[in-house]
Amino acid sequence: MSQSGYTARMTRKPAGELRTGFTTGACATAAATAAAGALVTGEWVDPVEITLPRGQKVLFPLESRAEGAGWARAVVVKDAGDDPDVTHGANVTATVARGATGGGLRFFAGEGVGTVTRPGLPVPVGEPAINPVPREMIGRSLADLAEAAGISADFDVTLSVPGGAELAERTWNPRLGILGGLSILGTTGIVRPFSCAAWIASIHRGVDVARAAGLAHVAGATGATSEKVAQARFGLPDHAMLDMGDFAGGMLKYIARHPVPRVTIAGGFGKLTKLAQGAMDLHSGRSQVDFEQLADLAATLGADRAEIAACNTANQALGIVGAPLACAIAEAARMKAQAVLSDAPVEVDILLIDRAGNLVALADSKGVHVP
Known part of the structure; x- marks a missing residue:
């Protein structure tokens, strides 16, 4: 663990204090970073370090990993800390493949990640329900990996959360027109317990x-x-x-x-x-x-x-x-x-x-x- 970072599975805090946790967006970024790193370099880094939007460096351990011809997949378990988050304990999964040359970064909704069907949200209709900040975090991390390897940042990223469709029924997603699963959310990467x-x-x-x-x-x-x-x-x-x-x-x-x-x-x-x-x-x-x-x-x-x-x-x-x-x-x-x-x-x-x-x-x- 780097001196500037801390682990995503935080130790128990003293009595009376509540643990912070991490957003689905932060978990997805960690999973995508690990998978892309393995795809580009042939080596897995576990735990994998990412930088949150406000500059904090965090290490996320991988729950599982897999790879095949032209793709790699990593799973990070969502730890929401002491917040009563329906996604606490969910397996946030990223599958990364090399995309077409010049195609840039493309996102796809896998199992348990919803699709936007109504206008008014920060993501266009028809797109996977992956909010702008997680997209930026993943894009920045994968661009850094590509630059270090001397290749173009052309990646196809599929995010999934097994069981996410059932979990989404306990959220506001169906009412907002996000169908088929959860949203990948987060603006700071950190979940504050019982945050309003x-x-x-x-x-x-x-x-x-x-x-x-x-x-x-x-x-x-x-x-x-x-x-x-x-x-x-x-x-x-x-x-x-x-x-x-x-x-x-x-x-x-x-x-x-x-x-x-x-x-x-x-x-x-x-x-x-x-x-x-x-x-x-x-x-x-x-x-x-x-x-x-x-x-x-x-x-x-x-x-x-x-x-x-x-x-x-x-x-x-x-x-x-x-x-x-x-x-x-x-x-x-x-x-x-x-x-x-x-x-x-x-x-x-x-x-x-x-x-x-x-x-x-x-x-x-x-x-x-x-x-």
């Missing part, structure tokens, strides 16, 4: 796909139940449904810069109370309902302020006050969301859903409605 960045990036791609399809209405929901209600009420197609989750701010800020005429936010009373109170990240670990503020609002509706302030949950307060509080929260949430959108030509409405999946209140530019 990957989720927010997927929301952004969902907006891009919706805009490219010419959709005038999209919806983001805090969970599956709320999403079903919103989709059914407005008859929206799957690619209009953004996987907002807790990241209301991440969705709204992007839509403010990349407008869609109408956006619906659907969620339960607790999450939307936090939005109404100004929180943009609705996760329970990153924002809490302010019961003093909720009590002040309830008091304007005739409720006992002290009783609401003493509530343990937002839904407890809703049970006491009922529909008037639901309507007030829905309208307040709409106003907060509209403020984030600022002067963007976007109209926002709010659907407040109870735990049974019933629509409790709807707030839009025409007012607040109780079904």
Whole structure:
């Protein structure tokens, strides 16, 4: 291992610290580099060193390798660290062959790697779902190998992830129009445990796909139940449904810069109370309902302020006050969301859903409605 590098299979960190991991793009680069090196020089390097986009040098051990007439294949096991990544443990595989002279670097989707079928993503329709940064990383590494060997950098690279088609069903790929498998992703090469960045990036791609399809209405929901209600009420197609989750701010800020005429936010009373109170990240670990503020609002509706302030949950307060509080929260949430959108030509409405999946209140530019 070089003095500047570190191993891709990192040692356990002290208690309380979370391990970082590596993206599918970094793993694919390592596998492609090892395979291309064997193809060009006839020798395998294991572990293989690559340089990540920010300059870090990392050594990746090979899980397996193979070669034949005019091709070589290497497998790197994806280590996502302590992030709950569906691709953790996947065999990221690169098969490299010499391409036609002057053909340059060409990418192909093997087993378990998807193909882009809708516009709006950073990769053109019909191309393997290998994002720009992994393409650049692989291209740079293989160009260096070719230069050192005194040959042209004409390579055909096929990336595959056995079992990737099944794993992709647990991602946003089908909704984004990436069919047949996973995407090869990563902008830094490193996975930060429980990072919000990957989720927010997927929301952004969902907006891009919706805009490219010419959709005038999209919806983001805090969970599956709320999403079903919103989709059914407005008859929206799957690619209009953004996987907002807790990241209301991440969705709204992007839509403010990349407008869609109408956006619906659907969620339960607790999450939307936090939005109404100004929180943009609705996760329970990153924002809490302010019961003093909720009590002040309830008091304007005739409720006992002290009783609401003493509530343990937002839904407890809703049970006491009922529909008037639901309507007030829905309208307040709409106003907060509209403020984030600022002067963007976007109209926002709010659907407040109870735990049974019933629509409790709807707030839009025409007012607040109780079904």
